[in-house]
Amino acid sequence: MNDFPHVFHGHGAYTSTEVPGKATRRRFTLGYKRKIVALAAGLPDGELGAMLRREGLYSSHLTHWRHQVATLDAQTPEPQRGRKPDPTRPEKLRINQLERDLARAQKRLVQAEAIIDAQKKPVCAAGVAKQRGAAMSALPALSAMVGVARTCAGLGLSRAMLYRRRQPKASTRVTRTPPLKLDAAEQTAVLGELMSPRFVDRAPQQIYAVLLDEGRYLCSVRTMYRLLVARKAVRERREQRVHPVYARPELLAEAPNQLWSWDITKLKTTVKWTYVYLYVVLDVYSRYVVGWLLSTRESAALARELVEQTALREAVPKDQLTLHADRGAPMRSKTLAELLVDLGIEASFSRPQQSNDNPYSESLFKTTKYAPDFPACFAGIDHARDVITPFFEHYNHHHRHTGIGLMTPAAVHHGHAPRITAERAMILAAAFDRHPHRFKGRVPQPPRVPDKVYINPPRENPVSSSAPVTETH
Template sequence: MISPSPSTAAGSSTTVHASTEVPGKATRRRFTLGYKRKIVALAAGLPDGELGAMLRREGLYSSHLTHWRRQVAALDAQTPEPKRGRKPDPSRPEKLRINQLERDLARAQKRLVQAEAIIDAPKKTVCIAGTAEQRGAAMSALPALSAMVGVVRACTSLGLSRATLHRQRSPKVRTTVTRTPPLKLDAAEQAAVLGELMSPRFVDRAPQQIYAVLLDEWRYLCSVRTMYRLLAAQKAVRERREQRVHPVYARPELLAEAPNQLWSWDITKLKTTVKWTYVYLYVVLDVYSRYVVGWLLSTRESAALARELVEQTALREAVPKDQLTLHADRGAPMRSKTLAELLVDLGIEASFSRPQQSNDNPYSESLFKTTKYVPDFPACFAGNDHARDVITPFFEHYNHHHRHTGIGLMTPAAVHHGHAPRITAERALTLIAAFDRHPHRFKGCVPQPPRVPAKVYINPPREIPASSSAPVTETH
């Protein structure tokens, strides 16, 4: 047990932990004879001042130097005694050399025999990843070759794995042991449980209800999970209640290859200074160019207003019949009969998102987020006039000045009105001129301007053929 220090006992927050390190045994500094001779030789030619500096650097006292001088002088004065034993044989090095050469010659002869055995192996058996016949021939030649050169070299020369050889020599016999759970009910007990579950008394009850009733009757057959397991084995577990089955809605798959082929529209609420009162912003967006082709502000959601917005926008854009698809979610104004009749008259095909699938209408949702996340966008509006004063300049900037990353950093108006090819060509000339001035900055590759996607999808088909020469596409 380690007692705390006085500061810790007095209330300090410092915690004392016992160290788990095992300290080594303490040793003294040792000096070899060579080191002693070195120091004595150095001290012999040094004046007193430099001698003291040398002793301090080496961590020595003058008594060390005095003692070592005496020890070195005594050792030098001693006469070495002659070594006892047999006199060295002058011819011994030559005998050792001859023995070594004889061993090298024996090893070389053995390697030569092994190399000849490997060369004599049938060439058709040398196959690292050959056919089954070639591998069979290699396995047939392996025993004789391994007896001469060893298993490792034989397998290497024939391109076989040693693991394959060992598996064939000692194949594993796999036995499947069916384990019976020790707590499993026997056949009679299972039949008794199924008899209760299928009896007229309990046929309409769930296993939890049956389990509780049997417990109240002082009877226990098995757990609730075991009841479900036995019913599942009989394929008797399924939904029996009369529940409403929702229809399966088709996944909308829409494609736009030019402006005014696919529009997306939606309604969003803008907060006002009056609680629970909103201004409703209706927006119609061209999916290919991201151009806001029409918008409307109102204090309510109305099918009549939606009809008026779509009709005026279609007339202003002069959209031909049977060309445009209008996509929206499943709100009441979007699915109203009033708007459906107008779309039939104008030759516009209607498309709807799946319920609770915001990803089916991504472009309108993205536009609303862009609108509401503008730094100077108000938290609430005083009314329609205030909202119109904010939304009008925003959509003007968005259509004609905002460089959109989804359309090659073009403005929506440039793409919508067909100016994108000219702007892309001008940008390419600018990049070529920059490359000609400083080609090393581009590592020898002429930079290319961002391209406008040739195809824009809402929910693209599951499998689009991939090709390196395919045009740029954008999917959501």
């Protein structure tokens, strides 16, 4: 059977390759190693252990670095330090001094202008806390130039408030010492064991258990950690990888064929552990299924074929479209990435284990699988094709989508939405003219297609009530 079943007439999507940052381990520079070796040279065992814990090092690090530094010192001479005399240095110092003088003069000018403005128009209106706070923040600089009395009069502030803030009353709160706290001698004994060469490489739980087996109890494990934290001696010392932080995708579509989303889902068959794979490319703005195919496997070659055919059918110009997907193997394959570069399509990927970064494809799959007549399993790929083909035909051309003003995806995708909205408005206006009392005097308006559709809208720009209608996921 052909592995490239016909792509149903819709529209396609693309994916691009993203090269994420690799997980890295902790690295130590030669200068840092020399610094630690030099610090450790004159420390006794207890202080040496404390230093190793603070820096997050094991004693084996120190032993290896001592040998490494000694070998380098024996092989390479110490380079000469210091910088060569610069004949232009006096002139540079003079220029820097003049620039600082100019900055101070400009600052004084700004302060003088602020005083004049304050005298003409009081900054603080009675009862406005924000203006009073701004005036109080400007008061110290202004009072240093013209005096406290004139500044307070110009800003409308009370001098008593200024003096109270300058000399706040000292707190008389007495800190209670916990009755179970270890005294200084006991803390010193615990820290001596924690920092000793015997236990410097062990965790407090291990030290606690060893001391108990020896018939000694100094304190609890939590107290050991508390003492180490107070001395900044608790940090990760294992060679663990630090995984990269993936950026949150923030994508915007203001018209069809600007942002596509695509994904692959499994459809059960009557044979156990055997599935049919449904590839779907969706236009995010119009919710129009621009391309789809069925196969018995996930394949980067099939994904490339789907994207290429759909892009050619939609005739999307270069550098206009963004193709969003999750981080599956076909989505991030080299084969598809090369195609996207050739077609001028930008790729976008969800964060790992973040299904909310690809909400439109996930929503479409739920709509598909929860349809009333959608089978629980299929007899094979031909049965699946016989079901999916009419389903997407109905979805694109007959299904009224609540996210796009109760329009069909085809109407929005092909630009018929403004005409349909105007016709609906005329029908509602006629209904209002016949029975205005039923609408409480307000002309009803049809639902509108959002002007902007986001995947993860920017958090810095909250949507106000006067902003255009938008939809976000």
